[in-house]
Amino acid sequence: MIEPIFASWKHVFKLDPDREINDEALDAVCMSGTDAIMVGGSSGVTFDNTVDLLSRIRRYEVPCALEVTSEEAAVPGFDYYLIPMVLNSRDPQWLVGRQVEAIRQFGSYIPWENTFAEGYIILNADAEAARRSDADARLDDLSVLAYVRLADRLMRMPIVYLEYSGRFGNMGLVRRARSLLTQGRLFYGGGIDSAEKAGEAAAAADTVIVGNIIYSDLAAALKTVQAVKQREN
Ligand SMILES: CC(C)=CCC/C(C)=C/CC/C(C)=C/CC/C(C)=C/CC/C(C)=C/CC/C(C)=C/CC/C(C)=C/COP(=O)(O)OP(=O)(O)O
Ligand SMILES: O=P(O)(O)OC[C@@H](O)CO
Numbered sequence: 001m002i003e004p005i006f007a008s009w010k011h012v013f014k015l016d017p018d019r020e021i022n023d024e025a026l027d028a029v030c031m032s033g034t035d036a037i038m039v040g041g042s043s044g045v046t047f048d049n050t051v052d053l054l055s056r057i058r059r060y061e062v063p064c065a066l067e068v069t070s071e072e073a074a075v076p077g078f079d080y081y082l083i084p085m086v087l088n089s090r091d092p093q094w095l096v097g098r099q100v101e102a103i104r105q106f107g108s109y110i111p112w113e114n115t116f117a118e119g120y121i122i123l124n125a126d127a128e129a130a131r132r133s134d135a136d137a138r139l140d141d142l143s144v145l146a147y148v149r150l151a152d153r154l155m156r157m158p159i160v161y162l163e164y165s166g167r168f169g170n171m172g173l174v175r176r177a178r179s180l181l182t183q184g185r186l187f188y189g190g191g192i193d194s195a196e197k198a199g200e201a202a203a204a205a206d207t208v209i210v211g212n213i214i215y216s217d218l219a220a221a222l223k224t225v226q227a228v229k230q231r232e233n
């Protein structure tokens with residue numbers, strides 16, 4: 001089997017179409033040396049604000065993936081499509097329900113060879129994504145690791161995403177999760193706001209996602225790229 005391109009991604013910036021970013025900041029993000037830009041957000045993502053952001057990112061060579069969080073915002077023209085499936089949601093609509101509706105709707109327009117499932121395990125109960133998807137985020141470590149094995153061993157998911165959006169997570173747990181994976185790649189995101197935290201996360205996960213800090217401290221966000229790339233894990 002050919003390895004998917006994201007197997008080489010160590011650092012990814014996540015840009016939210018619902019938030020403002022000026023041209024200078026976008027230039028810095030796209031030219032930072034990050035491996036990819038992921039476009040997505042848990043609320044306020046529309047067709048128009050997604051097209052707008054994509055067209056601005058397309059001035060650069062950096063690969064660009066859409067994390068599809070609503071059917072209305074499934075915009076053509078991205079390099080990759082990542083489909084969140086919230087494994088620890090209490091409501092099956094966020095595990096498979098909305099995805100089935102979207103597959104019915106888009107049918108043969110879905111570029112399957114560039115479309116991948118993300119097995120989300122949301123671990124910050126205060127995150128907007130946890131509220132929206134009704135995630136059971138207060139899991140003990142053994143349960144988290146059981147979800148990781150479920151995603152990797154039973155479901156053969158290509159991406160297992162430990163999501164702490166807005167809060168820096170437990171790197172010991174992230175490291176243990178990664179050590180269990182046999183075929184999937186461990187994505188970690190949440191609360192990375194310095195080179196130091198980026199380095200710690202890079203030592204624990206396969207791929208590190210940096211989001212909110214782009215909007216509050218761009219200089220700190222940019223420093224995370226080198227911190228991740230320097231780290232051998
Ligand atoms: C040609 C063409 C039209 C191409 C597109 C075809 C295509 C690939 C269609 C998509 C098919 C498909 C199966 C789509 C699924 C649609 C869908 C509704 C999926 C459900 C997504 C989901 C589970 C959402 C719940 C919320 C969640 C888990 C979001 C994940 C992302 C996330 C955590 C973002 C962080 O958000 P942020 O706003 O930054 O949060 P903070 O406030 O905490 O910072
Ligand atoms: O925004 P932050 O907290 O950096 O989290 C990144 C990403 O995992 C959000 O989906």
Ligand SMILES: [Mg+2]
Pocket residue numbers: 016211212
């Ligand atoms: Mg965010």
